[in-house]
Amino acid sequence: MGGRASPGPLPLFLIVLLHVLALVSCRVAGAAGTVDGSEEWGYVEVRPGAHMFWWLYRSPQRVDEPSAPWPTVLWLQGGPGASGVGIGNFEEIGPLNTDLRPRSSTWLQMADLLFVDNPVGTGYSFVEDEKALVKTDEQAGADLTFLLKELFNRNPQLQRSPLYIVAESYGGKYAVSLALSAINAIQSGQLKLQLGGVALGDSWISPEDFVFSWGPLLRDVSRLDISGLEKANRVAEQIKEQIKTGQFGQATDSWSLLEDVILAGSNFVDFYNFLLDSDMDPVSETAAELSRSIVVKKYSTYLASKAAAASGGGLGSLMDGPIREKLKIIPKNVSWGGQSDAVFNALSNDFMKPRIAEVDELLSRGVNVTVYNGQLDVICATKGTEAWLQKLKWEGLNNFNTVNRTPIYCRGDGGTKGFTKSYRNLRFYWILGAGHFVPVDQPCVALKMLREITRSPAAAA
Numbered sequence: 001m002g003g004r005a006s007p008g009p010l011p012l013f014l015i016v017l018l019h020v021l022a023l024v025s026c027r028v029a030g031a032a033g034t035v036d037g038s039e040e041w042g043y044v045e046v047r048p049g050a051h052m053f054w055w056l057y058r059s060p061q062r063v064d065e066p067s068a069p070w071p072t073v074l075w076l077q078g079g080p081g082a083s084g085v086g087i088g089n090f091e092e093i094g095p096l097n098t099d100l101r102p103r104s105s106t107w108l109q110m111a112d113l114l115f116v117d118n119p120v121g122t123g124y125s126f127v128e129d130e131k132a133l134v135k136t137d138e139q140a141g142a143d144l145t146f147l148l149k150e151l152f153n154r155n156p157q158l159q160r161s162p163l164y165i166v167a168e169s170y171g172g173k174y175a176v177s178l179a180l181s182a183i184n185a186i187q188s189g190q191l192k193l194q195l196g197g198v199a200l201g202d203s204w205i206s207p208e209d210f211v212f213s214w215g216p217l218l219r220d221v222s223r224l225d226i227s228g229l230e231k232a233n234r235v236a237e238q239i240k241e242q243i244k245t246g247q248f249g250q251a252t253d254s255w256s257l258l259e260d261v262i263l264a265g266s267n268f269v270d271f272y273n274f275l276l277d278s279d280m281d282p283v284s285e286t287a288a289e290l291s292r293s294i295v296v297k298k299y300s301t302y303l304a305s306k307a308a309a310a311s312g313g314g315l316g317s318l319m320d321g322p323i324r325e326k327l328k329i330i331p332k333n334v335s336w337g338g339q340s341d342a343v344f345n346a347l348s349n350d351f352m353k354p355r356i357a358e359v360d361e362l363l364s365r366g367v368n369v370t371v372y373n374g375q376l377d378v379i380c381a382t383k384g385t386e387a388w389l390q391k392l393k394w395e396g397l398n399n400f401n402t403v404n405r406t407p408i409y410c411r412g413d414g415g416t417k418g419f420t421k422s423y424r425n426l427r428f429y430w431i432l433g434a435g436h437f438v439p440v441d442q443p444c445v446a447l448k449m450l451r452e453i454t455r456s457p458a459a460a461a
Contacts, residue, residue: 038057038058038060039055039056039057039058040055040056040058041053041054041055041056041327041329042054042329043125043329044146044147044150044151046120046143046144046146046147047120047132047143047146048132049127049128049129049132050120050127050128050132050143051120051125051126051127051128052116052117052118052119052120052125052143052144052147053085053116053117053123053124053125053330054085054114054115054116054117054147054151055085055089055114055115055116056112056113056114056115056151057094057095057108057112057113057114057115058112059108059109059110059111059112059113060108061108061109062112069160069161069162070111070112070161071110071111071112071161071162071163071164071196071454072111072112072113072114072158072161072162072163072164073107073110073111073112073113073114073163073164073166073450073454074114074116074148074163074164074165074166075088075089075092075093075113075114075115075116075166075167075168075171076116076118076144076165076166076167076168076171076172076174076175076178077118077122077168077169077171078167078168078169078170078171078172078203078204079122079169079170079171079339079340079343079344080119080122080140080170080174080343080344080347080351081119081121081122081337081339081340081341081342081343081344081347082122082169082170082338082339082340083117083122083123083124083319083336083337083338083339084115084116084117084118084122084123084171085115085116085117085123085124085319086117086123086315086318086319086336086338087315087338088115088168089113089115090315090318090319091315091437091440092168092437092439092440093105093106093107093113093439093446094106094107094108094113094115095108098314098315098318100318100322104443105439105443105444105446105447107439107446107447107450109447110447110450110451110454111164111450111454112161114151116144116147118140118143118144118174119133119134119139119140119143119174119343119347120132120133120134120143121133121340121342121343121346122337122340122343123319123336123337123338123340124319124327124330124334124336126331126334130342130346133342133343133346134343134346134347135346135347135349135350136347136350137173137174137177137347137350137353137355138177138181140174140177140178140347141174141177141178141179141180141181142181144174144178144181144182145178145181145182145185145191148163148182148185148191148193149185149190149191152191152192152193153191153192158193159192159193159194160194161194162194162195162196162454163193163194163195163196164196164197164198164199164453164454165178165179165195165197165198165199166198166199166201166450167198167199167200167201167203168201168202168203168436168437168438169201169202169203169204169379169380169436170203170204170351171203172200172201172203172204172205172355173203173204173205173355175198175199175200175203176198176200176205176355176358176359176362177355177358179195179198179358179362179367180358180361180362182195183195183365183367195367196368196454197367197368197369197370197425197453198362198367198368198369198370199369199370199371199372199453200359200369200370200371200372201372201373201438202372202373202374202377202379202380202385202436202437202438203371203380203385204379204380205354205355205356205359205385205388206354206355206356206384206387206388206391207239207243207251207255207351207352207353207354208239208240208243208352208354209384209385209387209388209391210379210380210381210384211235211236211239211240211255211258211384212233212236212240212384212387213381213383213384213387214232214236214258214262214378214381215228215229215232215233215236215262216229216383217274217378217381217383218232218262218265218266218269218274218378221274223265223266223267223269223274224262224265224266225265227265228261228262228265228266231261231265232258232261232262232265235254235257235258235261236258238254239251239254239255239258239352242254242352243352243353243354248349248350248351248352248353249348249349251351251352252348252349252351252352255351255352259271262378263278269378270378270435271378271379271436272377272378272379272435272436272437273374273376273377273378273435273436273441274376274377274378274435275376275435276435315338316336316337316338319336319338320335320336323336324336354388356388356391356392359392360392360393360394363392363394363396363425363426364394364395366425367425368425368427368453369425369426369427370426370427370428370429370449370453371385371389371426371427371428371429372428372429372431372438372449373385373429373430373431373438374431374434374435374436374437374438374441374442375418375430375431375432375433375434376433376434376435376441377434377435377436378436379436380436382430389428394426396423396424396425396426399423399424400421400422400423400424400426400428403421403422403423404421405419405420405421405430406419406420406421407419408420408429408431408445408448408449410442410444410445410448411444416432417431417432417433417442417444417445418430418431418432418442418445420449420452427452427453429449431445431446431449
């Protein structure tokens, strides 16, 4: 087991408890964790030869609200093949940033955080044979459901904590597949879990609607001219036809071609923020670091002395250096990767498939669904998100459309930071001044949104 030694003798009951936790964790998932219980991590063999890595942080503020149902957020990264344990954790919402300094905007202020490297083959997760890589979103959802069974079914504390599946980018497709799989497992008694809801952040739910949004959006903000718009729309029409005829692999190839057309016509616009050029994306350093709060102090103790070793080397050096040393259980033959090409390629025939029907089913089954989008995003532009929302068959859509939006403010600075509205179990957030990575660009708004999602019931009809 990794972690810090206690400064003095521990009470007998605590010693017993820690040993029990250690034995259970190691038996279930090969886990390690800090002595004070603030962190746990480990592997779950979700299928023979397929090993998924997870990392759970417990919020110190949980004890400040003992009577409230303290939530757990499961963060799902996109890609497909991007590491949640690395990117989501250290670059977006975890307790420390890539310099191993406390993040004042960590989501631990509102919830416990569970990061996974999903699907297997991503980040620290690995497969013994590439044949075990997932080929569909449903397979990814099934693997995640197995992981949740292993973590929740033997842990009463987690069972009391409502789980919110929060996804970014392609992670949204995993999220809706997981949520449906989890609901079925819960109802059949196989999974002991309270599902609080699903939040889809700048999520790749309908590829067709997004590729048709790129040209008009970039024309409106002067990154494309009329000629560039026409070229983009011609490729988008080709993609639409390929999706319609079930040629999803070919549609993925055309998607790549469309990106090249957009880059050429826009002089390399950043797909994550149309105010920037490519390679200028602000992930990892733009979130404000205002103070060392109680939420983050306890997580920085071990890693603070390791910061110098990681400086200048990027996230990869951090993950294969100090973090690997801290975790101790990563196999020697597994190198952390921020984006797995093997995982992306394995999912290439599923990449362009829509998941609107899954969102519809979640809404019809009463699951709280939140959709949020950064104003400056291109890859999953708000224009595309609004388009696929209008394709929902959910009976509440017409009423949702007529609800007035409410402006969002943060920290009393007087500026409008976004808009939101909700009807029954559907919420939508328009977040101004944010690109693809909302928690980085607008950390205050993201925390406010998370509080509303996890503490307030969905709007009544």
